Amino acid sequence: MAKLTLETITPLHIGGGNRYSGAEFVLKDNTLHRVSLDRLLRSLSADQIEALTDRLEGLMRIGFM
Structure with missing residues (x-):
């Protein structure tokens, strides 16, 4: 089996599947x-939400999201 070495040229994030x-x-x-978003929403009042x-x-x- 060949051994490979990779060099990243941009930041790399290896996530946990989320x-x-x-x-x-x-x-x-x-x-x-x-x-x-959970933390943000918990910190807002009902009026702010x-x-x-x-x-x-x-x-x-308007199709922005």
């Missing part, structure tokens, strides 16, 4: 951050 949506990431200062839901539904209506 799948995330694009809504769970934020690019800030050229660094990609993952946002925990309703406002966020309204905005997301608006984006879906």
Whole structure:
């Protein structure tokens, strides 16, 4: 069996099989951050969740998401 050595030319993430949506990431200062939607939603009030839901539904209506 041949032995191979690989050199990555970009950052590499080896995950645990979890799948995330694009809504769970934020690019800030050229660094990609993952946002925990569960944690975010737990920290919001009912009014804030309703406002966020309204905005997301608006984006879906115009085909942004």
